[in-house]
Amino acid sequence: MNIQDTIVALASPAGAGAIAVIRVSGTDAINICTPLFKSIHDKNLAKQKTHTIHLGHIIDGERVIDQVLVSLFRGSNSYTGEPTVEISCHGSSYIQQEIIQLLLRSGCRAAQPGEFTLRSFINGKMDLSQAEAVADLIASDNEASHQIAMQQMRGGFSNEIAALRKELLDFASLIELELDFAEEDVEFADRTQFKELVARIMKVLKRLIDSFATGNVIKNGIPVAIVGEPNVGKSTLLNALLNEDRAIVSDIAGTTRDTIEDELSIGGIGFRFIDTAGIRETTDTIEGLGIKKTFEKIKQAQVVVYLFDASLIQNSEFRIQKPSLPAASLPGGENYSSVLFEIEKIKNQFPLKPLVVIANKVDQLDSAEILNLKSQIPNIHLLSAKENMGVDELKSKLLDFVNTGALRNDETIVTNSRHYDALLKALEEIEKVQYGLETGLTGDLMAIDIREALYHFGEITGQVTNDELLGNIFSQFCIGK
Template sequence: MNTQDTIVALASPAGAGAIAVIRVSGPDAITICTPLFKSKRGKDLSKQKTHTIHLGHIIDEQRVLDEVLVSLFKGTNSYTGEPTVEISCHGSSYIQQEIIQLLLRKGCRAAQAGEFTLRSFINGKMDLSQAEAVADLIASDNEASHQIAMQQMRGGFSNEIAQLRQELLNFASLIELELDFSEEDVEFADRTQFKELVARITKVLKRLIDSFATGNVIKNGIPVAIVGEPNVGKSTLLNALLNEERAIVSDIAGTTRDTIEDELTIGGIGFRFIDTAGIRETKDVIEGLGIQKTFEKIGQAQVVIYLFDASLSAFQASLSEGEKYQAIIIEIEKIKNQFPLKPLIIVANKVDQLSESEIKNLQSTISNLHILSAKKGMGVDALKAKLLDFVNTGALRNDETIVTNSRHYDALLKALEEIEKVQYGLDTDLSGDLMAIDIRQALYHFGEITGQVTNDELLGNIFANFCIGK
């Protein structure tokens, strides 16, 4: 990838629309576009001020391709940090391609995935973690993921890491200086202050690492498995949560033989609901495979909803009420024992078929019970509120830094490992030359996050996930 080329790409979504935006960036962007643009007021595009918009036509020889608005960004005052022209044309796919092909013939090169943002990083307009946040912002589909991406793109995470790195670098310089005067036995780095810094860095790193558990599920959606016996209303509950007929509902037990997934935003947080096959003993091979997948989905879920039929119509008629409830409690304990760390919400469905005394009896028999009627929509909003209780959104409300990127998480873990080695060196009066090695490694991992330490392979992997026009 030659970063000195002038590149072009469609910056708006592909396909027909009201308007499309074609972005041209590079040292010759204005030079290439000027003869192709005929201003309605006869202006010379190259002589206009930066950050101005001009109305006119894109001309291919004598042929008018379209009436357009051209946005001009001169010098380094652009998204990419280099001369940029953005052409807003009509959204016909034909017009888009005609203009792009014209620009390619006149000296532009087709941009690769994420190349505009890569140039922004190379030209110092943003650091690497901010560049990655651009992709997260484009992909955000709920309030929480949008808020996290915006906070990171504004440099919240970068600033925190950069400040720690600079303070550590200052002490590293003093340690290195001591090595130059090793024969004179002098100490330039105050060990007490250094211990305080290392303790503070350790605390911040652990907080950021811990935040990844929250950030990752917010970014990707929190998976919630709906499990229970066949015909207790799992598919009806999924439909009620989504407020649409997403899953097939039938009185026939075992209708759901594979998992059905759909997403819903609750309180700005994305949840991915998984309707699973009913758990029961079966000789049906296909249903058995569905039940096997149910347990796989429970393992992958962040939250499990165990649903049972409060009217007991799904259980054997020969059992007494007490025996039926006991069978439910046994199933609940099985899930708790098999997945002890999974948050479990126990939900009684079809309570509309019970009297008030029967509901009270049920609640006294099974603790921490949530009651609802999926068919009538009763108690569904309360269940949504209960799901939000499992998400730690305090950090979002306080605008704290939350780590969502697995690359950052890995670098933070490695940095913490090196900082703990430095702490050990301070506690055991390790020689400065050995401590300096661990400090350098910690600085290296900090630099990996912001892009002060990078390579072509890493950049290729990161920007390959971007859309072409960004």
């Protein structure tokens, strides 16, 4: 794309609405828009001050297209860092297209995805990590992802990386200076201070790298798989969590043949709940495919919720011993040692996944039976999805699996996989520098590793870029941004 062109695009969502915003940016933006705008006070748009708004009409010759408000931004005092005009018109799709087509005929070019933000980056209005945060902010659909995007867009992450880079660069300059006086065998860089700096940089890098695990699930939502035997209330639980009839509920076992997914914000964190087909032996081909998909969803989930029907243990002993029969021979529901068998199987197959064991339909139990349940399964969660008992407590329990401490303390959290990759590479180079300091490596060899670390820091903020990298990043943006 030619960044010298004057570009135009719809900056508000496509389709009909009350108001639409059309953005024009580039050297000739004001000159192109001036003859197309007729002020109700006969003002010449080209002579108006920056950051002013004007009421008038967009005209095509003698034809009036619409009454509009035109916002004027001169020089570098705009989002893109170049002259910009924003036209607020009525939200008719026809009006939007008529104005855009008029601007294209008058010398504008249609903007590419993310081109306005790309120009903002090129013109120094923001660095690359801040520009990427713009896309994250637009995509944020809960409080936590919004908070992280805002923190990054304000420059929190950039400032932390820039501070580390500057300190490392200062020492790198002294190391490079030593190379110019190699024959004199002098040291300009204090090795003790350098060791302290390297240790501090490593600590910060490790914290940022570790934060990616939290940041990634917050950004994309935390997948929670609801599993269990057929007809234990999985779909009823999903409906209770979402507070709507999202899944079909029936007394007929095996109603859910495919996975059903929906999202919910709990405490500002996005959770993606997956209602799966009941796990049991079946000769039904379609139900069998659903059960196979259930285990695939467990693999993808961050948290597994195992649900069983507690009402089936009324007036019977709940046995904790493992069954001697294989799982396929267990009569589902009648011998409840099968529940313990399934819990153990999930734990063994997915040992690193948090598992929440839920006894559903506890409203049908007496106090003695509830005490028996609690004694047999540690940390069991009691719930009645149909009566909406224990649902709020379950939401709180799920929230405990997310590390919200860094979020509450407004610490920098990494959510971008490109940044994560650059941080890993920077840490690898810094570890080489630390090894060089400990083993007395010569300055010329350490300088190579320092330059590599500085390169990877620069990749994050955009001090080191190439056309392919920028193309990949900004192609993910919507066209009007």
